[in-house]
Amino acid sequence: MSFQVCFLDRRTGTKIKVSVANSEEEFRNTTVEELKRKLLSEDSRYKHCGLYCNHKLLFHDRTLGSHGIKHNDIIVTEPPMRPQSLSSEDECEGEFISRTKSMEKLTLSM
Structure with missing residues (x-):
């Protein structure tokens, strides 16, 4: 069985x-x-x-x-909770942005 x-x-x-x-x-x-x-x-x-x-x-x-x-x-x-996108350009259907990557983008935009 x-x-x-x-x-x-x-x-x-x-x-x-x-x-x-x-x-x-x-x-x-x-x-x-x-x-x-x-x-x-x-x-x-x-x-x-x-x-x-x-x-x-x-x-x-x-x-x-x-x-x-x-x-x-x-x-x-x-599905996993997706982090908030920093801008609409960053959002791709089905793409998961890691916290590290999103923090790097946030740092670069300051």
């Missing part, structure tokens, strides 16, 4: 089923980081997303079992 979770992209409503493990023990011991890598193999748009289950943020270094996640549970993906 394959143990799976269903990812729900809150922005688009898209659902993706991902096989996580072949046994319940392996499923419970899978870290959120490992789960996210499996999601990324399905779709790279989720590289910087947050993962939530039952309205609680999933921590990357913890296991699915420690979060109480079970076979066929729904995990919601949320």
Whole structure:
């Protein structure tokens, strides 16, 4: 039996089923980081997303079992909070500006 979770992209409503493990023990011991890598193999748009289950943020270094996640549970993906753009010229669709980069731009504009 394959143990799976269903990812729900809150922005688009898209659902993706991902096989996580072949046994319940392996499923419970899978870290959120490992789960996210499996999601990324399905779709790279989720590289910087947050993962939530039952309205609680999933921590990357913890296991699915420690979060109480079970076979066929729904995990919601949320895009990261994007920093405020310094100007409309800096804003590109889908581009993430790091805090360091935005601080550098702010310093140069002063």
